[in-house]
Amino acid sequence: MIHEKNTTAISGYLSFFILLSALGLVAYGIYSQVIWLIAVGIVLALIMLKGWLIVNPNESAALILFGSYQGTVRKDGFFWVNPFVVKRTVSLKARNLDGQKIKVNDKLGNPIEIAAVVVWQVRDTAKALFAVDDYTKYVQIQSEAAVRHLANQFAYDNFEDEDAVITLKDGAQQVSGILEKELNERLAMAGIDVIEARITHLAYAPEIASAMLQRQQATAVVSARRQIVDGAVGMVEMALEKLSQKDIVQLDEERKAAMVSNLLVVLCGERNVAPIVNAGTLYH
Structure with a gap:
């Protein structure tokens, strides 16, 4: 595979002075009516003009001579190259x-x-x-x-x-x-x-965006519920432990189950709880 190779070029300002000389030769040939001087001057001027190459900053020029890659001029400035080469400019900017x-x-x-x-x-x-x-x-x-x-x-x-x-x-x-x-x-x-x-x-994609949004919302609700339940279980456990340590009330297994159920309903419910006064006992 072909790879880039750097090449140099002659300063274009030298070719500019040669161009002026060629134009002067053409003018002298016209003045003296010497046809060959006019022809030489015109050909020389065309060669100078055809070989001019201007490379702007952050640009490069690849030179191709009769289908053969000659190299790339990366230095910016005014140059003169072989007038028969094909010059292809490539931007090096991001x-x-x-x-x-x-x-x-x-x-x-x-x-x-x-x-x-x-x-x-x-x-x-x-x-x-x-x-x-x-x-x-x-x-x-x-x-x-x-x-x-x-x-x-x-x-x-x-x-x-x-x-x-x-x-x-x-x-x-x-x-x-x-x-x-x-x-x-x-x-x-x-x-x-x-x-x-x-x-x-x-x-x-739009065809599933609504369903995916509902899934994300459901996942968020489940995650929040899980955190609420974990917190509620911890609070119930702490309440039973405090009651047992301070010997405030003696609860059998059935009363503990009822208390746990009531506390979980209160702590996990979405609405405010309406208290109910029990005038009897748990067993009547």
């Missing part, structure tokens, strides 16, 4: 690829919407120009493929997969690192370096 939202299934088969932004730049101009057909389009297609592959590797969250160490929702840092590594591997053939890759949009 670029943003704001990926479109795509619908894909996660590891558990749930349809989700996901999008990512990729910051990239050209590292090897020869690979970018000659290894792929269109390197900008190549970056776009490979980035979408990498995002799809990433979504298939992990679950959206750990509601269904409680053993999942990394999820798309909660493992943003790890997921971004994995995406960046995969993109660098995919784009290395085109001489592209990925500086950063981040997930910018992540959501369930």
Whole structure:
């Protein structure tokens, strides 16, 4: 595979003075009516003009002579090169690829919407120009493929997969690192370096978003109920222990069961409890 090689070029200011000399030669030929001086001057001027090369900051120019890659000029400035070479300019600036939202299934088969932004730049101009057909389009297609592959590797969250160490929702840092590594591997053939890759949009697909929201709400309610019950059991246990230690009242097993039931109802109920005065006894 072809790789980039640096090349140097002659200063363009020297060719500018030669161009002025050629124009002066043409003017003298016209004045003296010498045809060959005019022809030589015009040809020399065209050669100078054709060989001019201007490289802007953070840009490079790949030189191709009769189908053969000659090298890349990375230094910015005004140069003169062989007038027969084809000059192809490649930007070395960092670029943003704001990926479109795509619908894909996660590891558990749930349809989700996901999008990512990729910051990239050209590292090897020869690979970018000659290894792929269109390197900008190549970056776009490979980035979408990498995002799809990433979504298939992990679950959206750990509601269904409680053993999942990394999820798309909660493992943003790890997921971004994995995406960046995969993109660098995919784009290395085109001489592209990925500086950063981040997930910018992540959501369930509209057709299941409502059901997933209800599931999340139910999970939150169950979790809250579990905490309430744990607290209530602890309070009942503490109450029975205090009553026993201070010998305030002696309770048999049936009375303890009734007390536990009443306390749990009071502590775990969603509404305020209306007290009922028992004028009799527990057994009548």
